[in-house]
Amino acid sequence: MVALEILLQPVFGLGQRLAPWVVVGLISWRIWIIIHDTVTYAMNLHEIPCSRCQFFTNNHRLKCTIHPNTAMSEAAVGCPDFYLKNQNSC
Numbered sequence: 707m708v709a710l711e712i713l714l715q716p717v718f719g720l721g722q723r724l725a726p727w728v729v730v731g732l733i734s735w736r737i738w739i740i741i742h743d744t745v746t747y748a749m750n751l752h753e754i755p756c757s758r759c760q761f762f763t764n765n766h767r768l769k770c771t772i773h774p775n776t777a778m779s780e781a782a783v784g785c786p787d788f789y790l791k792n793q794n795s796c
Contacts, residue, residue: 753783760789 756762761772770777772787 750780750783754778754780755785755788756782758791759785760791761787762791 756770756778757764759770761770762777763769763771768774770782773782773785776782776785
């Protein structure tokens, strides 16, 4: 019994020194995943073309005259009825 404790003592010592670094590593990894997911989501939101579309009304009651339910949402990315506003007209 004593011989087993003597043999396992270096393993327990290593575990006590390594465990905090494993916890720090796991927390850091999770923070990195959260940041990456947030940036990816924000980049996807910047692809919504509604504000540049001719059919966008900029009215909170009726945002789009063609697709009012999907206007300014992620579903609007790749809208088949997107038509670029004429920049010269008012």
